[in-house]
Amino acid sequence: MSAPAATLDVPPPPGRPLADIFFSRPELLTLLLLLPPLLWIGVVYVGSLFALLLQSFYSLDDFSGLVVHEFTLATYTELLEEANVQIILRTVTMAAMVTLACSIIAFPIAYYAARYAKGWTKALFYLAVMMPLWSSYLVKVYAWKLILAKEGIITWFAGVTHLSWVVDGLLAMPVIGGPSLSFSYIGTFLVFVYIWLPFMILPIQAALERVPANLIEAATDLGADPRQTFRTVIFPLALPGIIAGSIFTFSLTLGDYIVPQIVGNSRLMIGQAVYTLQGTAGDIPLAAAFTVVPMVIMAGYLWMAKRMGAFDVL
Amino acid sequence: MSSDRQTSAPLGLKIAAIAALLFLHLPLLLIFLYAFTTEDKSFAFPPPGYTTKWFGIAWSERPDIWPPLFLSVKVAAIATFLALILGTLAAAALSRAKFFGRETVSLLFVLPIALPGIITGISLRSAFDIMGLDFSIWTIVLGHATFCIVVVYNNALARFRRLAGNLIEASMDLGADGFQTFRHVVLPQIGTALLAGGMLAFALSFDEVIVTTFTSGQQSTLPIWMLSELIRPRQRPVTNVVAVFVFLVTLLPILAAYYLTREGEHIGGSSK
């Protein structure tokens, strides 16, 4: 009996029966494709997040030093102690300051790149911002340790330009000062600003690029001077970008523990608290409870940011 | 914004922009500079003298550098390998199929890089404690592979989306079943995206320190070694040499990945 006229009569390749099944039941293929990665992310990642949450409801037995795997709210109560609250407030304040500074410094670059750079200059700017972004995080922190060292380039530069008194004055200030720049909040602040700056530049640039030039012309046409145009047209339209960038700077500062460890005074931030607690102390429950704090803060922040249109820019 | 009229930027703006750019780049240059200084006990500026001896010393006289280096390479390689497979599978499934819960799954694949590293780190640590798991190379890989999967997934997904649907139909119309179509049409199209994703994943894994400190116990990857050197330095210029090395090993693949994913569909596999 001859093969049907409508179909090809070539010998089929080995995988053909399986291919036929996948063709007639595409859902099967999707399932097979999705299952391994989903299992991984679901089990390893999401599972760990649940483990984290779970741990925050456990507690550490002070005598044995072991984690007691029983549900309790004692750890959260411990979180609300004076010393711990200080840590949280300290970190949130730093995050806010860093966000503010990043917004101010990032704006000129973003504005210039969005509005005035064309063609190859634009590509150059893009690359110039991306390169520090892509560079090793640790190397960047290290670079600042060099710069801020007591005998480092800033001291030398201040000496050469007779501005040492500025540096000494800054260091003499209470709370944020310290023995040297690399052992002070000012130093920590500078490093944070440096590292997160690209995260702020890019969303602002993206937001500004979406502002059509004729809006500015319309404003001018209707009588606004450059300052008013900036205040009433440009800035509000760039705001979603600033907020989007602030999500990064705020969240990354809240959770970071390496920067304050390398460039900072000995007073802890949330990240350092988490790290030391789960390290030698083995107090994973309290560490977990601490971690929940930035998660909750960021969840609230993200919700607000979404309402202000930041996600359209990303 | 595109402005048809070539208005030149106000001088103040230009200065501010350039100053900010310099702010971004100078620190990195200093690292390079300090790898050549003769002074090894402090970060004195300007450097009292210049020498290249630290490169040789780092290579031959510091045995403590090599084990972390090998560990970093091993972890990055394994994590990238896992990520390439799992990330591509996920991207293939999510790029075309519509199914219940698709949005949630998409969100799931963003979380590992959306949430700060410390959360991933302490979560894994919590899980290890609950499960009674000891630290090993696999606990490190577990953390790295998770965000590597996301990186590969993003690259692959973007490319899958750009793959015109009718190419697959055309291939089938011409006699190729699903597997043959994947081999001859899909794979060449996504090849460079996978390469880029893989390189990006390797670089990120090599540089990773935050999650690793939570999942490594007593072991050291190269970034962890650098971290301890930062806190308790021995020969500072040697640390700088290693920093330069890490900088290049992470930057170059990322640049290459960026270059690859910009090319579009013209880069492809073999043509018969």
Add this chain to the structure above:
Amino acid sequence: MSSAVRFENVSRHFGSVRAVDGVTLDIAPGEFFAMLGPSGSGKTTCLRLIAGFEQPDEGDILIFGDSVAGVPPYRRAVNTVFQDYALFPHMTVGGNVAYGLMIKGVGLAERETKAREALAMVKLSGYEDRRPSQLSGGQRQRVALARALVNNPKVLLLDEPLGALDLKLREQMQEELKALQQDLGITFVFVTHDQGEALSMANRVAIFNDGRIIQAGTPLEVYERPNSRFVADFVGSSNVLPPDFAARHGGVARWTSLRPERIKVSDATASVADDHGSTEGVVHAINYQGSVTRIGIEAGAVRISAAVPAGSSSTKIGDKVRLIWPKSAMTAMESEA
């Protein structure tokens, strides 16, 4: 005589939308068959049903007598020329054309020879080593054609292949496709929304609307004797006369189609022969369109459009005229819709 392609009461739904609704048709072997209709009328879905990219929810499709239910596209002896060509960007033109042969396992030398022949057939000799990105739209279209034809399909499907080409190129390709089909003798099934294209190329045309075939026949039949207002309007444009008007002016008491170019515009005193129908009216619009001039006339409550050769009429707006047409040009339609 068996058909090349036969649809037996085929339906295909997407959710609540019936993209194809009870379609029955027969395409003869060696025929150039056009499927014509507006967007969303189901013609493209029917094409995809033949190709195998969709499976019918009801009914059966037979290709040369064999049912293709459940047969995937890669096992059908059918090839498609896609609307946007779907050339593989990472292969050369030669690689694209030889793809089907390569999949079948044909050897390199034979593939290259056949690919060269196919390209010669579409007048693209020497283009083997170029890349699709280097070609113009018309050239890509020819490559897509060669790629399909090189496999000697039993049926060739063309999905609005000329849509992206400019007018001159389109007309040229129409002639070439028609000639090619006659040379090769392969059954061509051609989807288009351009009725002029369908009428000029096809042996038979099926007119689709809302998932159904409204009328199928030769181009002459469909144009001269539309069976419904839809067809009358879609294929060319036509006057649709209400039943009572048609009955009073030379026809029968049914909705009647009357093509504008069959109407002569004379002055009000002209005499009318017995085998002609006529009406009086007032000119309300004159539209110069290059080769024809369209004159709009109000005849009481009915508006009629006449198309006269340019320069043949000196009427002005407001003139009283008499319209005269052969009674045989009036086609009584089965339905108004």
